[in-house]
Amino acid sequence: MSGSKSSARDAGQRTEALGLTVHAMPSPDLRADVRRTRSGRLRMLLVVAVCAAPVVASYLSYFVLRPQARTNYGALVEPTRSLPPLPLRTLDGRAVDAATLKGQWLLLALGPGACDTACEKRLYMQRQLREMLGRERDRVDKLWLVTDDAEVPAALGAALKVDPSMQVLRVPRAALAAWLQPEDGRALEDHLYLVDPMGEWMMRVPAEPDPSRVKRDLERLLRASSSWDLAGR
Numbered sequence: 001m002s003g004s005k006s007s008a009r010d011a012g013q014r015t016e017a018l019g020l021t022v023h024a025m026p027s028p029d030l031r032a033d034v035r036r037t038r039s040g041r042l043r044m045l046l047v048v049a050v051c052a053a054p055v056v057a058s059y060l061s062y063f064v065l066r067p068q069a070r071t072n073y074g075a076l077v078e079p080t081r082s083l084p085p086l087p088l089r090t091l092d093g094r095a096v097d098a099a100t101l102k103g104q105w106l107l108l109a110l111g112p113g114a115c116d117t118a119c120e121k122r123l124y125m126q127r128q129l130r131e132m133l134g135r136e137r138d139r140v141d142k143l144w145l146v147t148d149d150a151e152v153p154a155a156l157g158a159a160l161k162v163d164p165s166m167q168v169l170r171v172p173r174a175a176l177a178a179w180l181q182p183e184d185g186r187a188l189e190d191h192l193y194l195v196d197p198m199g200e201w202m203m204r205v206p207a208e209p210d211p212s213r214v215k216r217d218l219e220r221l222l223r224a225s226s227s228w229d230l231a232g233r
Helices: 002-024 030-064 117-131 134-139 154-161 173-177 211-224
Strands: 075-082 105-111 140-146 166-170 192-195 200-204
Touching (some): 105 117, 117 140, 117 154, 117 211, 134 140, 134 211, 154 166
Parallel strands (some): 105 140, 140 166
Antiparallel strands (some): 192 200
């Protein structure tokens, strides 16, 4: 009997000990875990917001809050117009792939092969503008697009051949008119046109321009693109 009582006593003690052990274990605080998770996510979102703030601000200022006042002299083309597959030819009739014009800033002059006084004046202005850029001039090429099949005067052709930065190509005027656009009331040939190294027409120089103001436009553009554009193709 005493053995039975002893066994019963031992079993009771073990049950009580087990019960105490179970009740002594801390229950998981799920609410604290949720709070910690939320806090971590909020901190992460705050870091992302701080990093993205300058980008967001730049987009807002450019697309939403852009000031109306302009400092550029030439007319900006918005949106820019990509160089199309123009049917270009050299003066002796060889075909030229329009894509080969990319990789360099281009200052375009347009006109018929006969090249009257106004045409010669634009070509002279084109040359002077490039020379005025000084050491940056090697980043800009001059291109005369002849809009008909007329012969280029021999004296003018000889002068252009000795200028390594000048290229002369023929292209139908209608093809140019589908890409370039003059100022209202002006002819297509009245302007110089600026094309960036990616082949995007992005600025039209006013007819009868002030060279010093055009030069400032060119200098700003070359300075702004100096991190990714180098001389030569």
